Amino acid sequence: MAAPVSWWKVVLAFVIALLVGSVLGSLVQTQFNLQALAPLGVEVTMGTRLETSFQDLVNFAPLYAILFGLSFLVSLVVASLIARLAGIPGRRWLYPLAAAVGLWVTLKIVDALAPMPTLIAATRETGGLVAMLVTAAIAGWLFAVLVSRAGRVSGHSSMLVLPFVLAGGLLLPDSGAVADEPPGYEIEALAQGLEHPWSLAFLPDGRMLVTERPGRLRMITAEGELLPDALDGVPEVFASAQAGLFDVLPARDFEQSRAIYLSYACGTLNANHACLARGELGQQGLENVTEIFRVEPAKEGNAHYGGRLAWLPDDTLVLTLGDGFDYREQAQRRENHIGSIVRLNPDGSVPEDNPFAGSDRYQGEIYSYGHRNVQGLVYDSEQGRLIAHEHGPRGGDEINIIGPGANYGWPITTHGLDYTGARVTPFREREGVEAPLLHWTPSIAPSGMAVYRGDLFPQWQGDLLVGGLVTRQVHRVSLENGQAKEVGSLFGELNERIRDVRVGPDGAVYLLTDSADGRLLRVTPE
Template identity: 45%
Template sequence: MRFTRLLLCLGLAGLLTAPALSAETIDSERASFELETVAEGLKNPWGLAFLPDGSMIVSERAGNLRLVNPKGKLGEPLQGLPNIVVKGQGGLLDVAVDPDYASTGWIFFSYSEPGERGNSTALARARIEGKVLVDVTRIFSQKPKVESNAHFGSRIVFKGDGTLFLTLGDRYSRMDDAQTLDNHHGKVIRINKDGSVPADNPYVNTEGALPEIWSIGHRNMQGAAMHPETGELWSGEHGAQGGDEINIDRAGVNYGWPVVTYGEDYGGGKIGEGFKKEGMETPIYYWLPSLATAGMTFYTGDQFPKWRGDLFVASLRAETLSRLDIEGERVLHEERLLADELGERLRHVVQGPDGYLYLLTDQSDGKIIRLKPAK
């Protein structure tokens, strides 16, 4: 693999009408590509989604939601967001556009919600009118609220049947809650787009269980994507010290945390009972040491034909974009991209409607960076 030096050219922060980052060709195992900065001046961007007109909507963890036009011009923060706890890992988190946006106009966003007994992850929907959010409605709130500034999750993924998934963290101090059904800590939940509970959720008839729960035994999932062929949810979650995971997230399955894990406690020390236990699912892929996995997406576009079907996973600590070669339910091979060329924490990776890949860098002066085929 041949890596070449990037040439950084500065433009007007947040008001770019042309790429500010130019690169010589980066040769990876299956494709040669270049990097462009689409927009910059974002404060710790967290989520990114595309609207039908080609513009982007970006969430900043500091509590702002912004529109970015197709030429990279960064708009002023939209008004009308609910109260948000911006502290530690909390703030404004993911943002997603309703697949039926043309008829509904809904966008969805997750955030850290304050309450009398602490905070928790919440999910709301709204419409955009000019520079204002209207019809803002909270449709889900994680229970119970606790005093914690860590492990909020969360990614929003639409299932395709009118329902959506939201991944939720264990809140760090409440990791044992991930194994019980009377709370939303360390869970994936599935709800309808109005917040109601689907009748076929796995625990709707289980006494004492919260009916929104889809799967249990998770730590802190900041990545999730629908498999383009099977329609199943794949999730990525942070391990402790090591043990980041990729799972195929199925109804009613227990993914083990904190009973089984490939990680260990910070500073050393065993967590749980080992790597495997009957009745608990093992990941299809894991990392030792930890990458601090974040957003992920399956590539289905035409710009990089040899990447089609691969899973891309952004990472924070390792500052890489991992390409996982997928065959069925197995990961055959991993290639790590951009550690040398970019060297920035990557919060998310999204495939755009143009077939390019878009990255969010997790910085106080964060960027949207586009991967496109080499000329």
């Protein structure tokens, strides 16, 4: 029987195998991500492919090395112990198998725990997953080859490589945040105890409606009192992670029709949609509730629904949608609604002047497409423009002026990286794609937006107020001469996630904070 391997030889073999496995895994995920763009009509030259592969080695490979290294270490230790207890003489097949199984288990655990459905985009499809597992198997085989000539491997020796696996990290870009503005305002809490409030709407008589993501619609009286019981009649909501009850919007003729519109997630974890319902506000809640639109096809998972609503001057209704996270390429395919903004008549039918109305191929409801997850929407009546913002991945949050039939690029173009640091696409700009007026990198996680048109804060007149979930403040953005520029940040002293921003009929700014004990806040001059 051969003598045990020296610990330093085990360490060296592990490090070499880890480096090879990490590099191969990075190269494989890059090629699968680039290949996903090909069916969208995107040609990637060899030079661009090589450049993107190198960038991913710099940005993605360090994180992947940590993820893979931990799984690789545990799988080799377990395989070594099994081999010793079972008396298995040859390990050139055992270590590759253990490495592949270990990576598969690790990916499953990470995908179950991470906020996004699939951490490494290349593993969304079976082919990409198998290819990544093959790279792990190659690393396991290489480790076996490197140690086999010197003798057997000790499970205790393998544990010595742990410090090498934990070394290193992922470089994140510096923040480009704008400094807080001098206060000049007072913040009053109107209501608290709201469970992840999502949207606020004002009624003509001074009352307010607030949605809670778990599926409740709450009423606040004109005197500012939150009624203890939720309103009846809300349609059944699929509430899970990002899924739930989203926006609430009164009809333009609410005083006559009493009509209320709700956007929400419906279905199950394995088959769900973004949906839109219309009902009438009665004494106890909503009556005569009818679903008037749902995204097709159904998708799996619980992320990226969009969900914001706004009226256009011609009495058509705009609803923003998301790409479902794992379905990002579908945002370029107008045969479905995923990753688009839709425009509807008040009854949910397709307006005759929609850009794709009457098409035999495309969904007639689509107004614009190429969006990732649009959670901010406002129509600026004074300037006659529809403004939206959307979440990027790690960076690349965008503000866009929305035009009929326009393509906003996702996932062909973006200024952001995937959450792993990998490139989603090599392109930031491309012919035929609308470039954003403004993008945030790193991400602010924008949610909720209002254009300030009021008398209480003349210094903000005409500016966008954009809520930030990650930055925990409101970003003030100036829109002049077709240019957008962040000019200040507000309410950072709250240190709370801002889910919605509204300008009330009184000119005050209203904020919803996103937490299990969320609040409705009113901002007035001090």
